[in-house]
Amino acid sequence: MNAPFSALSRRHFLKNVALGSAFFTTPGLFAEQLFETPALTEGPFYPDKMPLDTDNDLLIINDSITPAIGEVTNITGRLLAADGSPLKDATIEIWQCDANAVYLHTADSNRKKKKQDQNFQGFGRFTTGSTGEYRFRTIKPVPYPGRPAPHIHIKIKKGDRPLLTTQLFIRGYEGNTKDGIYNSTRDLIDRELLLADFKPVKDSKIAELAARFDIVVGRTPDENSFDPEHSNRR
């Protein structure tokens, strides 16, 4: 064997070792990645005037003793990055129309004053902790004129920066497939990621429902690092 050939094969061997190691360390190839929750339109009724109470209990405004009308629903879930790590210190905002299909937005409520449920908070916020868990108490969403699919609007923010705006739907609700927004999702996977089961809570005296909805947020284009610990992954 002559010397130049030997050098060549060494180079190729090293190159292949390098490529081989790249193969095994490339993130996402075998890691348990999650699909991102698809974005959906914000719609016209993000509150134009915030309620005095913006906590995560939409059934009770401040210390009122009259709860909102509707099927009491506990929505819980986790806010995650695509690699499954929890997103902490992120704010989840939800808003939805009341049981009489009136939004907390003057463009909607001003013309439906008599119908509006004055005890429904209409909007709530929750800031995640280290586990990324969130929780809301609200009503089961109802259809809205022109929107046969009952839905809850969701907006995720980190500080003032919006990370995701989307909507949550009720799995199996027959109006879903007639709903333009629901139908605008790309495929079955995206639809699935926007659905939650609303199941009766066992032994609940007030027939409460529970819905579990995990939200997976990807990296948004305009940010540098919202999650430095995992910034090497995406």
Add this chain to the structure above:
Amino acid sequence: MRRLVVFFLIASVITMISLARAQPPGRPDFGQRDGGRKPDASSFIKRMMTFDANKDGQLSKAEITDERLLPLFERADENHDGIVTKEELTAIYAKELTPNRGMFGDLFGPGGPGGAGGHGPPPHGRPVIGEVMPQHVKDILRLSTAQRKKIDALQKLVDEKLEQILTDEQNQQLTEMRHRGPGGPGGPDGEPGRFGPPPDGPDGKRRRPLDDEDRPRRPPE
């Protein structure tokens, strides 16, 4: 020895190709979104198959690492053997998506209703009449927050002007069209009011005092 070098070269090329093709579920088919390819069963199957860890061409329950998709897996597993094949994925796609003309029939059929200013049918969602830029286009263009805010402001302006230009009756008609489609049943694309506030809205001319029985709704922020 020379053969060995050639072998390594081929192996490295194959490695690079497989690296380029591998796609984690976390950021699925950007190419598809960008390229605006027609979504069909094959792209759905391809996305699902990103879970196929052992590369046997079918999915087992244990491979579905994103638990949010387990209900879909279980619906797809028609013979309840704990395995979902490509055939089963094709079947559930046909069952749950194809009959729904709102999804693709409207989108890709020639001359879809309400085509936004002749831009052609979008790959994603029906065009909303008067919408400056649909959400998915913003996503594709990767608009910054500042740009999104500017587009939102522009949208508000467009909505307001549009409402002024049209008569009440026309506004009403437009709202109805948005919900039913001008030429037949289509999916509604949003809530009424999308085209701006009604006359007594926040920016309207006939502003009425809001605070009579208007409970704790004054702006705290």
